[in-house]
Amino acid sequence: MIKRIRIIGIGMGDPDHVTGEAARALGTVDVFLVADKGETTADLVAARQAVCDALIPSDHAYRVVEVTDPRRSPDADRDPAAYGRRVRDWHAERVDAYADVIEMLPAEETTVGFLVWGDPALYDSTIRVVDALVERWAARGVTVDHDVIAGISAPQLLAARHRIPLNRIGAPVHITTGRRLVDEFDPGLGDVVVMLDGHLACSALVNGYPDLELCWGAYLGSADELLVRGRLADVIDEVRRVRAEARERHGWIMDTYLLRQPADAPTTSHVGPAFTPFPLSIEWEPLGDGVVALRPLDAADWEVVRAEHNNEESLRWGFDGEALTEAAARQKAAEAPREWRRGRVARFVIVDVASGERAGVLMVMRMGPPGVGLVGYGVVPGFRGRGFTTRALRLVAAWAFTHTDLERLELGHKVGNVASGRAAERAGFIAEGRLSGRLPNPDGTRSDEVTYALIRPSRALTESHRVE
Ligand SMILES: C[S@@+](CC[C@H](N)C(=O)[O-])C[C@H]1O[C@@H](n2cnc3c(N)ncnc32)[C@H](O)[C@@H]1O
Numbered sequence: 001m002i003k004r005i006r007i008i009g010i011g012m013g014d015p016d017h018v019t020g021e022a023a024r025a026l027g028t029v030d031v032f033l034v035a036d037k038g039e040t041t042a043d044l045v046a047a048r049q050a051v052c053d054a055l056i057p058s059d060h061a062y063r064v065v066e067v068t069d070p071r072r073s074p075d076a077d078r079d080p081a082a083y084g085r086r087v088r089d090w091h092a093e094r095v096d097a098y099a100d101v102i103e104m105l106p107a108e109e110t111t112v113g114f115l116v117w118g119d120p121a122l123y124d125s126t127i128r129v130v131d132a133l134v135e136r137w138a139a140r141g142v143t144v145d146h147d148v149i150a151g152i153s154a155p156q157l158l159a160a161r162h163r164i165p166l167n168r169i170g171a172p173v174h175i176t177t178g179r180r181l182v183d184e185f186d187p188g189l190g191d192v193v194v195m196l197d198g199h200l201a202c203s204a205l206v207n208g209y210p211d212l213e214l215c216w217g218a219y220l221g222s223a224d225e226l227l228v229r230g231r232l233a234d235v236i237d238e239v240r241r242v243r244a245e246a247r248e249r250h251g252w253i254m255d256t257y258l259l260r261q262p263a264d265a266p267t268t269s270h271v272g273p274a275f276t277p278f279p280l281s282i283e284w285e286p287l288g289d290g291v292v293a294l295r296p297l298d299a300a301d302w303e304v305v306r307a308e309h310n311n312e313e314s315l316r317w318g319f320d321g322e323a324l325t326e327a328a329a330r331q332k333a334a335e336a337p338r339e340w341r342r343g344r345v346a347r348f349v350i351v352d353v354a355s356g357e358r359a360g361v362l363m364v365m366r367m368g369p370p371g372v373g374l375v376g377y378g379v380v381p382g383f384r385g386r387g388f389t390t391r392a393l394r395l396v397a398a399w400a401f402t403h404t405d406l407e408r409l410e411l412g413h414k415v416g417n418v419a420s421g422r423a424a425e426r427a428g429f430i431a432e433g434r435l436s437g438r439l440p441n442p443d444g445t446r447s448d449e450v451t452y453a454l455i456r457p458s459r460a461l462t463e464s465h466r467v468e
Helices: 020-026 039-055 080-103 126-139 154-162 178-184 201-205 232-250 299-309 312-317 326-342 388-403 418-426 463-467
Strands: 004-009 031-036 063-068 111-116 145-149 173-177 191-195 213-218 226-231 255-260 292-296 345-352 358-366 372-379 408-414 430-440 446-455
Touching: 004 020, 004 126, 020 039, 020 145, 031 039, 031 080, 039 063, 039 111, 063 080, 080 126, 111 126, 126 145, 154 191, 154 213, 154 226, 154 255, 173 178, 178 191, 178 201, 201 232, 201 255, 213 232, 226 232, 232 255, 292 326, 292 388, 299 312, 299 326, 299 358, 299 372, 326 345, 345 388, 358 388, 372 388, 388 408, 388 418, 408 418, 408 430, 418 430, 418 446
Parallel strands: 004 111, 004 145, 031 063, 031 111, 173 191, 372 408
Antiparallel strands: 191 255, 213 226, 213 255, 292 345, 345 358, 358 372, 408 446, 430 446
16 A cells, blocks of 8 residues: 655756766665556656666566556647646646556555656656645545655756856756747746757747757657767758758657857846946935835835726726736836846835825836936825826926936827826926827727926027927
């Protein structure tokens, strides 16, 4: 009867790659359960058997039971949600298949082992399957102990074979799959390890990032190990050819690769426009006029972000009438300091000085030509009608024209939202025009937008501004 399940990482199939801890664990298992995935991975089943033969003491009796893996249909053209659902169903079927086998074990077989290729923590569902089994038995009052023993994973062996670290100094490393690579790739990710890639997805990155270094490896740890390394644009054809030939020879292929940033590449992303970071001096020089104060918004301010959005007035003037969820409000607030540092958006909290309460939010977003900032704002219902918006707009304009490179602030409101326009005009913004059907309404119609601008004072009266 089952008492213990051991999930044992066996590396890439070479007994020399099995850790001492894993080797000792192998010798404690009565029954190994191995997924039978059909003909294509017969070589891998043989490699697992070789590990057992080499490392399990000859006087220890054990059995290997093959459990037929439920079939999983090809997933190439499925959308991510359907893919996720299908994988979850497939896991449930696997749990059932293993439970059926384990519950039939004779009384003297108490320790079951799962041999996991590489490391159980990386792109392997055994831990999830065993968690589900253990929970299922716990619900029936049966306690089954389980542990996980680490193994050498494909990325580790890849790095060792190429004699490289996986990351540049102090930079991150991102591990992903072939099906996600192109959507996710960004130089800001650092070096990228790609696994489970049936189609060499990095081919699609050659034009955009020809200078990436590709460190590719297949059948790592086996006698047929293959390695190719070089500048992505230079070696991609070779990898394609070597890969196709090897797949033809073996009938299957397992490969992993690392896309390395060139050694002198900056560690931050340069995707999208580069901005001058907004100044941080604001943190120790609070902006205020005695009635309201502005300070940079951060993660702790998520409730005012939500309150400013989720009220009848704001939803009516908004674009889609959708309330902001707590998760979305938390995320928006949490991202604010990073956006500030990137120089894209400066988000502020409007604080009521008398009570110290958060009265609203205000942002300046760099948009359009250089030197132009788009201003957006909103005060929560309890603080409306007290001139807070006008005060906050005056403060932010003074800040923008003193501490940043912004030359022109713009804002706009739906044509019927006269209160918003009045607050802007009192703060010195000048109405400039009306843009037809620019802003969507919750009911699917569109409204005209009235636009305003405020120019940096020293330039407001120069000839060039007066001419047009
Ligand atoms: C289901 S994941 C299992 C990963 C495994 N748990 C590990 O720690 O490496 C299978 C993927 O691992 C990589 N992989 C596994 N064995 C490999 C090998 N011998 N050589 C190269 N890549 C391998 C391939 O990217 C393959 O698509």
